[in-house]
Amino acid sequence: MSYNKILVSLGGGPTAVINQSIVGVVLEARKCHQIDQIYGSMRGARGIIDEDFSDLTSETRQNLELVANTPSSALGATRDRPDHKYCMEMLRVIKAHEIGGFYYIGGNESTETVEIIAREARRTNYDLCCIHIPKTIDNDIACNDHTPGFPSAARFVAQAFMSVNLESRALPGVRLVVVMGRNAGFLTAASALGKKYPDDGPHLIYLPERPFVLDDFLAEVRSIHAEKGRCVVAISEGIRDAAGRSIVEDLAARAVAAGGHPAAPGTLADLLAHEVRSQLGIAEVSGLTLGYAQRSFVGCVSDVDQHEAREVGEKAVQYGVRGRLDGSVTIRRRGFYSVDYGLVPLADVGGRTRTMDDAFIAPSNTGVTDAFRFYLRPLLGSGMPDMYLLRPNRVPKREAAAAPTQDTAPAPRLCS
């Protein structure tokens, strides 16, 4: 038999638009005569194990729409990473509640969760439709042009770098800014969308797709700083050396070897700032870590991202209820700019990590190409702030400035 109850849940951390996908599932499911009840699990996978469900069937449409526009997850989240045993527990609760549709919003790892549950449900002849709905700020899910959550985080990063660049114009020096993304550099690369004028920062971008060589980094920072008097650098938290070792661990180990304290070795931004200060002898160096604000910043959301996150939720229910299909919803790009959606087998998505295409990375390895800007710009949505400079119109100097201090006014001059 097929059960007329569905469950929406999520794996991994929140994004600025995950509530859009939750609400997309709920409102679309309410239209389906096959569905009587819609449960949401609190705290993602953990809430399934704990049988901690909220019945969303009778939440007002008005409040659902308001929640959809609120960043972070209205159903909470968990740091648990379900393994096979954990998935079996989830399935046991799903069966106990006679749930017929499982809608799971998440990234790469979440696809594997859905795949295990789908397989075990089939093996035990339990009638369960399993749909994975893409979500991740890292943009690293295979088979997708991009994934909901990434565009809004990218917009925050672009706006933050506009701000850092404007600050750097006013107060020069070296500014190192660390951006999220352990395996894929998309979010760090988004910093380039904060550039407008030719000499705008970020002047250097370090991605996890390319090995990070500390000496090269120092030489590049030195060169930009010498040329422009300032240097804005975007650095992925996931940068690794040629052997694949994390740079933050390398630098922390160096600090400890130099007499440092293993318990609080500092952040990647602080550690790199210390290297620039001590090895290049530049006084004005600051390290900034954008941190988790970038994934749920209230008031900095892409409307394109909101619409698409809503649509992947709606499409998931259409595939699940009307098509009785298992799979992962995907976003495909059409034209400039439009998308449509598809459903691919869970196995095509699970266990694979998409990274930045070579065509997106500049030959210098420390920048992005126009192909990347063309790719990202439409995702940032409408109403992106712009920035403007005064046109230079320098006044000729008067030699008085070089003369010794005098306490009386200089004689009036004929030339103005």
Next chain:
Amino acid sequence: MSYNKILVSLGGGPTAVINQSIVGVVLEARKCHQIDQIYGSMRGARGIIDEDFSDLTSETRQNLELVANTPSSALGATRDRPDHKYCMEMLRVIKAHEIGGFYYIGGNESTETVEIIAREARRTNYDLCCIHIPKTIDNDIACNDHTPGFPSAARFVAQAFMSVNLESRALPGVRLVVVMGRNAGFLTAASALGKKYPDDGPHLIYLPERPFVLDDFLAEVRSIHAEKGRCVVAISEGIRDAAGRSIVEDLAARAVAAGGHPAAPGTLADLLAHEVRSQLGIAEVSGLTLGYAQRSFVGCVSDVDQHEAREVGEKAVQYGVRGRLDGSVTIRRRGFYSVDYGLVPLADVGGRTRTMDDAFIAPSNTGVTDAFRFYLRPLLGSGMPDMYLLRPNRVPKREAAAAPTQDTAPAPRLCS
């Protein structure tokens, strides 16, 4: 004689609306028949010493309006802090260029710069009108209800805490967030404007106006975390102990005494996070430093702040050109909500630091009062984002969750 040239310059760091004040001066001065030329100094006081002036007289109005809406300073800034000798050099250049009006945008220290230059101009019979235009994100200038730059920074802080609070609802634990403001706690207190629901964070706010006691802090964090399972804390970068010593220096000294590295002792946020982790045994603790993004964040600006920053620039020129007065422009509040402007003697403002009124600080010392919320809310401007939660509607548990794992579907139940 009176010279028909004016100079606009600035002291201290940029803000999100300082360009509004620059443009306010320029456009108002263009209307005055007494003024023929309007110079801006590049890099603030430093640009005066270096005779680095840009002639703004013929910049297009259209571009001035676009620049006005751009955060940070279009004229650059400097880290120099002018002393008496430095001010004498500035005056020498002002005289060499036959400048008759000096409009200086800045905070407390900048008032003293203007005062010295005004006094020395008078003493040497040089006809110079000197006006200080208020600006600081710290909101610590005497004689003002508030100061341009603060409302936009406060809006960023409020929106950042909305985001941190929503993240904390999704992924609990302890979140420590450090906010700018060395002497006055206004900006840290603005975190309270990110609260909506009764259990929203920040749950604790530590201001420089009250002595910081590490043991009390740890006890308060422990108590909130035990009660709510999470704790969001706003901490001023300027917190000090009862003897007036900086807490970050105290903690860094402790870390060094415990074998730490003096060169990279970590930020205040990281050091406090380390204390919470090690002394309270809470695993999920994060430290976040909002950093300089909070003062020029592109796309997070208060329209009220923009309008007022423009007006203090306009009023400055009216006082200077039409009134031939020296002084500091002030903002006074009228009603809920409206302001008007005044001019006070430079000596009334210089050398004084305004801090949070006692009436703004909760008796607990770790929160703010409704009087503060009432004071701050209108400054944040229109279009503040709002946030919404799902209404809880818990589903009764089914005992199956407690039963041992079974691989077959449970028998359908009569109760739904």
